[in-house]
Amino acid sequence: MEKTDKRTSILLAAEKLFASQGYEGTSTRQIANEAGANMSMINYYFGSKEGVFMEIMSNRIKGFRIALNSINGENITQLDKLKMVVDQYARRILDNITFHKMMHRELSLSQRPEMYDKLKDAMSQNLMVIERIVNEGIDQGMFRPVDVRMVIATIMGTITNVATAPSKITAGSKLDIKIPADREILTERLITYLKDLITTYLTPKNDTEHL
Amino acid sequence: MEKTDKRTSILLAAEKLFASQGYEGTSTRQIANEAGANMSMINYYFGSKEGVFMEIMSNRIKGFRIALNSINGENITQLDKLKMVVDQYARRILDNITFHKMMHRELSLSQRPEMYDKLKDAMSQNLMVIERIVNEGIDQGMFRPVDVRMVIATIMGTITNVATAPSKITAGSKLDIKIPADREILTERLITYLKDLITTYLTPKNDTEHL
């Protein structure tokens, strides 16, 4: 019978509403109502509506600090490192689709500069990890000399596309991203594909084997 | 000294504001002010704020009906068809970045069902063109048997990522998407890369030549 306190119930309600209606599209009254709390509790705990938003995003960003850097330390090939990054990154995003959508909206609008910078920093951090791995792979002669920025755009863009594209937009696909089981299947399918893609594209043709 | 009429100046102002602040984040007063028109002109010409939005998006969608289908009729290989599609699609999106961002926000929120369906239809139309080309290529034995839905996600996702990712997010890149000349360079770079990517990935290894 552990009752969640008002503070967290406000955060949960706000995140749910922000995700489905956007920041401006959600009123403090809606949040209070959904949370079963009085309107003034929002300002009492978070100072303002924007304070609630900041709290949500900050918490998420904290949880999003992927252990990508530890991958760099491992004693494996650059290709295997890259595969591990793709694996972690894809899972992380597909497990937090609503947040990922919110993040993209915020980056696309950039109305709150402070939040914008936070998100951009968190993102470019992951980006630099990938960039370094690919560059090292090229230097070692393991990878073809490719356009690194574009390869990153492909990795991130493909994941984002799968995560945000309207479900069932493809005629043949019966997968619905909203159903957990289907989402899991889609995640594995995406990861398998992406690993195959980067292997095929980055590895020189005369290589003897890879899979 | 060709003066634009109020109707179109409202549309232009609204699009500019919607793009940078979002739909809910933009007020009719802002639109009227930016357009140099009286507030009531918005309702006079478009019925409502939503009417303005619908008009903007509808016009854009109309202009977005790419001549992709004509590509299908040409007497060239599936690979060349796919390259042409990528070429057209990338240029179209990078030439209309603000609209593309608006579209993604609208798809992500789906507050206006009518508009959501319109956008989804327009999108899945392009999607099916690509899908068909790839499937035919596979049937002909020209392409490897790949995950078609994922390949499409890569093509669209990569283009979207380049179009929407914060400029200069990559440390080394000095390209600023907001400067027209830089954007043009980036477009060519993206197209070159994507053509290379799909060729490398889709074409079986034992092929004698491709570029």
Place this chain on the structure above:
DNA sequence: TCCAATCAATCAAACGATTGATTAGTTTTG
């Protein structure tokens, strides 16, 4: 142990400002 003081938590009510929309009237134009 009791009482007064203090505390954070919560509430209903109201604040001024802004929202999208409409009115009723005026100007412009063909």
Place this chain on the structure above:
DNA sequence: CAAAACTAATCAATCGTTTGATTGATTGGA
């Protein structure tokens, strides 16, 4: 002169925020 284009003023509704009072629990001195 009639239709179209335009304006200032105002509408009710909603916005985010604040206020002042009330609650129940905690604390500290007598």
